[in-house]
Amino acid sequence: MVTGQGPASAKARDRVTAAVTRLGYVPDAAARALASRSGTRLAIAVIGHTAAVLDDPYVGRVLTTAAHIAAEREVGVSLHWLPLNEPVTLAALAGRRGLGGLLVVNPTRPALETVPRDLRGRVAAIGVGTRHVPSFDVDNRTGTDGVVRHLVSTGRRRIAMVTGPSWLPCGDRAVEAYTRVMRDIGGETRVVPGDFTAARGAAAAAEIMAHWPDTDAVFALSDLTALGVLDGLHALGVDVPGDVAVAGFDDIAFASLSRPALTTSTHPVEDIAAAAARAVLDRGGTDRVTCFPSTLVVRESA
Amino acid sequence: MVTGQGPASAKARDRVTAAVTRLGYVPDAAARALASRSGTRLAIAVIGHTAAVLDDPYVGRVLTTAAHIAAEREVGVSLHWLPLNEPVTLAALAGRRGLGGLLVVNPTRPALETVPRDLRGRVAAIGVGTRHVPSFDVDNRTGTDGVVRHLVSTGRRRIAMVTGPSWLPCGDRAVEAYTRVMRDIGGETRVVPGDFTAARGAAAAAEIMAHWPDTDAVFALSDLTALGVLDGLHALGVDVPGDVAVAGFDDIAFASLSRPALTTSTHPVEDIAAAAARAVLDRGGTDRVTCFPSTLVVRESA
DNA sequence: GTGAAAGCGCTAACAC
DNA sequence: GTGTTAGCGCTTTCAC
Numbered sequence: 001m002v003t004g005q006g007p008a009s010a011k012a013r014d015r016v017t018a019a020v021t022r023l024g025y026v027p028d029a030a031a032r033a034l035a036s037r038s039g040t041r042l043a044i045a046v047i048g049h050t051a052a053v054l055d056d057p058y059v060g061r062v063l064t065t066a067a068h069i070a071a072e073r074e075v076g077v078s079l080h081w082l083p084l085n086e087p088v089t090l091a092a093l094a095g096r097r098g099l100g101g102l103l104v105v106n107p108t109r110p111a112l113e114t115v116p117r118d119l120r121g122r123v124a125a126i127g128v129g130t131r132h133v134p135s136f137d138v139d140n141r142t143g144t145d146g147v148v149r150h151l152v153s154t155g156r157r158r159i160a161m162v163t164g165p166s167w168l169p170c171g172d173r174a175v176e177a178y179t180r181v182m183r184d185i186g187g188e189t190r191v192v193p194g195d196f197t198a199a200r201g202a203a204a205a206a207e208i209m210a211h212w213p214d215t216d217a218v219f220a221l222s223d224l225t226a227l228g229v230l231d232g233l234h235a236l237g238v239d240v241p242g243d244v245a246v247a248g249f250d251d252i253a254f255a256s257l258s259r260p261a262l263t264t265s266t267h268p269v270e271d272i273a274a275a276a277a278r279a280v281l282d283r284g285g286t287d288r289v290t291c292f293p294s295t296l297v298v299r300e301s302a
Numbered sequence: 303m304v305t306g307q308g309p310a311s312a313k314a315r316d317r318v319t320a321a322v323t324r325l326g327y328v329p330d331a332a333a334r335a336l337a338s339r340s341g342t343r344l345a346i347a348v349i350g351h352t353a354a355v356l357d358d359p360y361v362g363r364v365l366t367t368a369a370h371i372a373a374e375r376e377v378g379v380s381l382h383w384l385p386l387n388e389p390v391t392l393a394a395l396a397g398r399r400g401l402g403g404l405l406v407v408n409p410t411r412p413a414l415e416t417v418p419r420d421l422r423g424r425v426a427a428i429g430v431g432t433r434h435v436p437s438f439d440v441d442n443r444t445g446t447d448g449v450v451r452h453l454v455s456t457g458r459r460r461i462a463m464v465t466g467p468s469w470l471p472c473g474d475r476a477v478e479a480y481t482r483v484m485r486d487i488g489g490e491t492r493v494v495p496g497d498f499t500a501a502r503g504a505a506a507a508a509e510i511m512a513h514w515p516d517t518d519a520v521f522a523l524s525d526l527t528a529l530g531v532l533d534g535l536h537a538l539g540v541d542v543p544g545d546v547a548v549a550g551f552d553d554i555a556f557a558s559l560s561r562p563a564l565t566t567s568t569h570p571v572e573d574i575a576a577a578a579a580r581a582v583l584d585r586g587g588t589d590r591v592t593c594f595p596s597t598l599v600v601r602e603s604a
Numbered sequence: 605g606t607g608a609a610a611g612c613g614c615t616a617a618c619a620c
Numbered sequence: 621g622t623g624t625t626a627g628c629g630c631t632t633t634c635a636c
Contacts, residue, residue, distance in 0.1 A: 029400040030342050031629035033332035034612050038631095040332050040342040040400075041378035044369070054370060055572075057555065060362025067346070067365060067381035068356060074400055076343035076378015079369035097613095098331040098342075098376055198559060227559055234561075253359065254556035257500060257529055259536075270357075333613035336628050340615095399629095 029074040039100030042070050042077045042280060043093060046105040051081045053106075057252065058269065062105060062126060065273035073281055075100055082111065084167060090114045101280035103273075104133070108167060121283055124276040128169045135289040136276040140170055143265045143294025144177035147219055147247050150263070150296055152185055156217035156245055160190035162204045162229065164221045174221050174249075190215065194225045201228020202235070209236055216244055217302065223248035223255050223264055230258060230301065245302035249294075260300035268292050331376040341402030344372050344379045344582060345395060348407040353383040355408075359554065360571065364407060364428060367575035375583055377402055384413065386469060392416045403582035405575075406435070410471060423585055426578040430471045437591040438578040442472050445567045445596025446479035449521055449549050452565070452598055454487055458519035458547055462492035464506045464531065466523045476523050476551075492517065496527045503530020504537070511538055518546055519604065525550035525557050525566055532560060532603065547604035551596075562602035570594050 033040040044066060046053050053059065059079075067077045082089050082104075094102060094116045101122040104112065112130045115123050120132050129135025151159050161178045164171040175191065182189045190212050192204045201220055205228070208215055218233075220226035226248030233240055240246050240260055248255060251266035272292050279286040335342040346368060348355050355361065361381075369379045384391050384406075396404060396418050403424040406414065414432045417425050422434050431437025453461050463480045466473040477493065484491045492514050494506045503522055507530070510517055520535075522528035528550030535542055542548050542562055550557060553568035574594050581588040 026398055028336070028629050030332050030335035031612090032631075033342070034330070034336050034614085035629075035631040037612070040335070041376070043373070054366055055363075057359050057362060060359060060366050061357075063365055063369060064356055064362050064381060067369070067379055070378070071345070071380035071382055074343070074380075074398065076372070076380050077369055078373035078376075078378050079366060080373055096328060096376065231559075254559060257533075257556065258559070259561050330613050333628090334615075336630085337613075337615040339628070 027074075033098070033100070037097075039098050040075055041098055042066060042075055042101045042103065042277065043080055043099055044077060044103045044105065045080045045082045045090065045093060047082045047084055047107055047111055049084050054079060054081055058250075059105065061269045062103075062273040065270045066103060066277040069274055069277040070281065075281065084108070088114065091116055094119050103276055103280060106168060106170075107133075108169060122280055124279045124286070126272060126276050129289055131288070134279060134286040136272050136279070137170065137289065137291060138267045138272065138294050139291040140294070141173040141177045143249065143267075144174040144219075144221075145181060146294070146296045147249065147263075147265050148178050148181040150298065151217045151219065151245055151247060151302060152181065154245065154302065156302075157185060157187050158190070158212065158215050159187065159217040159219060160192060160208045160212065160215050162192050162194040162201060162208075162218065162220040162222075162225050165195050166193065171221060178219065188212075194220060194222065196222040196225055198224045198228035198231070201225035201230075202232035203228075205229040205232025206236065209233075209238065217247070218244060219247045219249075221249045223250040223252040223262060226262055226264065226301075227254070227258055230260075230262070241301055247302040251297055255297075256299065258301075263299045263302035264297055265294045266297050267294050329376075335400070335402070339399075341400050342377055343400055344368060344377055344403045344405065344579065345382055345401055346379060346405045346407060347382045347384045347392065347395060349384045349386055349409055349413055351386050356381060356383050360552075361407065363571045364405075364575040367572045368405060368579040371576055371579040372583065377583065386410070390416065393418055396421050405578055405582060408470060408472075409435075410469060424582055426581045426588070428574060428578050431591055433590070436581060436588040438574050438581070439472065439591065439593060440569045440574065440596050441593040442596070443475040443479045445551065445569075446476040446521075446523075447483060448596070448598045449551065449565075449567050450480050450483040452600065453519045453521065453547055453549060453604060454483065456547065456604065458604075459487060459489050460492070460514065460517050461489065461519040461521060462494060462510045462514065462517050464494050464496040464503060464510075464520065464522040464524075464527050467497045468495065473523060480521065490514075496522060496524065498524040498527055500526045500530035500533070503527035503532075504534035505530075507531040507534025508538065511535075511540065519549070520546060521549045521551075523551045525552040525554040525564060528564055528566065528603075529556070529560055532562070532564070543603050549604040553599055557599075558601065560603075565601045565604035566599055567596045568599050569596050 104125045106127045107125045112133050125133045125135045248264035251264045255262040406427045408429045409427045427435045427437045550566035553566045557564040
C-alpha cells in the first residue's frame with residue numbers, strides 16, 4: 001500500500017502518507033525488489049565493436065544522468081558492453097535477475113529484436129527503437145538540415161560530408177538530409193565514410209581535398225571527426241574558415257575550445273538520457289519514439 | 303554457503319560448485335541483500351559547490367569504471383551531489399538502506415568525519431582520506447615535481463603556477479612540490495589562484511603576464527585551466543611555447559587535440575576508480591592510502 | 605473496503 | 621562439520 005497504488009480511501013491514504021513522513025519511513029528497495037521481483041538495477045548496455053565504447057564521454061554523460069535519476073528512486077545503475085555482432089549477449093544480460101530495467105545505447109535493430117518478452121515495458125533505446133522498444137533520440141534529420149543550410153546561407157555550395165560508422169542506423173537520416181539540401185541547391189553530393197574518430201577526420205580531409213579540390217565546406221557527423229578535419233586541413237595549409245568552412249555535430253565539451261572554435265549542432269544528451277531513464281524506471285506508457293531537437297551553434301569555423 | 307565463504311569440506315564445496323554451474327544457478331542479489339542487509343547499491347558522492355560538479359567528465363570516468371566493476375557483482379551504482387558546506391547530507395545519504403558501499407569523490411576531511419560508524423569498511427575516498435576512510439589518490443606531489451622539473455630541464459626558470467580551488471585538499475601537495483623545485487633552482491614562486499575552469503585560466507594568464515612580464519612558463523593544476531591559459535596568452539600575442547611554455551595536469555581527452563597540443567601529466571583515473579570500487583565492494587582489508595603515479599606527457603606546449 | 609497470512613530467495617544462528 | 625530453521629521487509633493473495 002505504501003506505493004500509493006493500491007486500493008484505499010482518500011483519507012486513509014492521507015493518514016498513511018502523514019505517518020510515513022512523520023516517522024521518516026523509507027521503503028527498503030531490496031525487500032521490495034525481492035517481493036515484487038522488480039529488480040534493483042537499471043542496466044545500461046552500450047553497443048559497439050570493442051569495450052572501449054564504454055570510455056566515450058558521451059556514454060559518461062548518459063550514465064551520469066541515469067545514475068542521478070536512478071538515485072532518486074533508490075536504484076543503482078550498471079554498465080555493460082554489448083559486442084556489436086553478438087546480440088545474444090543481450091538476452092544473457094536480461095536473464096540475470098535483479099534487472100529492473102534496461103537502457104540500450106546506440107542500438108541496432110537486430111540487437112533490439114533479441115530483447116526478451118518479459119522485459120517489455122522496462123526497456124528503452126537511446127537511438128533507434130522498434131515496435132516493442134521505445135526510442136529516445138536526437139532529430140538527426142532536422143539537425144543536419146540546420147547545419148548544412150547554415151553552410152549554404154554563408155555562401156558555401158561545394159559541401160562535403162563525413163559520415164559515421166555504417167552500422168549505426170542513426171547516420172542514415174543525416175545523410176538523407178544532407179543529400180536533400182544539396183539537391184535543392186543543385187550541388188553535387190560529396191560523401192566520405194567516417195568512424196567518429198579524430199584520426200579518421202584528418203584522413204578524410206585529405207581525401208576530400210584530393211578528390212574535390214574546390215570543396216568550400218566540410219560537415220562531419222561528429223565533433224571529434226570535425227576536429228580531425230580541422231587538423232587535416234591545417235596540415236594541408238588550408239585556411240579555416242577562409243578557404244573551407246568546417247562544421248561538426250554533437251557539441252562536445254572541446255568544440256568551444258578548439259582553434260578556430262567549432263561550429264556545430266548541440267544535442268540535449270542529458271534530457272534524452274533522463275527521459276529514457278524515467279520511462280524505464282517509472283514504467284509510464286511511453287510514445288514509440290520521442291525526438292529531441294538538435295540546435296545549431298555558430299562559432300568560428302563556419 | 304553459496305558464497306564460498308562458510309565452513310565446508312573441500313569435496314563438498316566442489317560438489318556444490320559443480321551443481322551450481324551445471325544447473326546454471328545464479329544468486330539473487332536482492333534476496334541476498336535483504337537477508338544479509340548488505341545493500342544493493344554503491345553510492346558515489348561527489349563534493350562540490352553546485353550540482354554541476356556531476357557533469358565533469360572526470361566524474362563520468364569514475365562513474366563509468368565503477369558501474370562496470372559493480373556490474374560484475376550484480377550491484378548498481380547511484381550518483382549523488384554533496385554540497386560542499388553541508389557534510390550532514392552525507393549522513394542522510396548513508397542513512398538510507400540499500401546502501402552497499404560509498405565512494406566519496408574529492409572529499410574534504412571534515413566531510414569524511416561525518417561518515418557514520420556502521421559504514422566503516424564500506425567507504426573509500428577518491429582523494430584524501432582519514433583514519434577510517436581509505437584513500438585512493440594520484441600522487442600529486444611527484445606528478446607536479448615531474449612537470450615542473452621538465453619545465454626546468456627545457457631551460458625555463460621563471461615559472462608561474464595556477465592552483466586549484468582552495469577547498470580541495472589535494473592541491474596543497476602540488477603547491478608544495480612546485481615551491482620546493484623553485485627553491486631548489488633559486489627561483490621566485492609565482493602562485494595565482496585557479497578554480498579548474500578554462501575561463502579562469504585565461505584571466506590568470508593575463509594576471510601573470512601583468513605582474514611578472516618576464517615569466518617563461520606557466521604550470522596549471524588542471525588541463526582545462528591550462529587550455530584557458532593557452533587562449534589568454536594567444537590573446538596577448540604571446541607565442542607558446544616560443545615565449546612561454548604551458549603545462550597542464552590531468553591529461554583530459556582534449557589535451558592532445560589543442561593547438562599547440564598540451565604538455566601535461568596523465569592520471570590513471572580508471573585504475574584509481576576501479577581500485578576504490580573494488581575495495582568497497584569486496585571489503586578487502588585495504589591500506590590507509592594507495593597512491594597512483596602521475597606520468598609526464600610531453601607534447602608541443604612545453 | 606480492510607486485515608491477516610503466505611511467501612519472494614537468500615543468510616545467519618543455532619542445534620545436531 | 622552439517623542440517624535445520626527463523627527471519628530480512630516488503631508485495632500479493634485471499635479471507636473477511
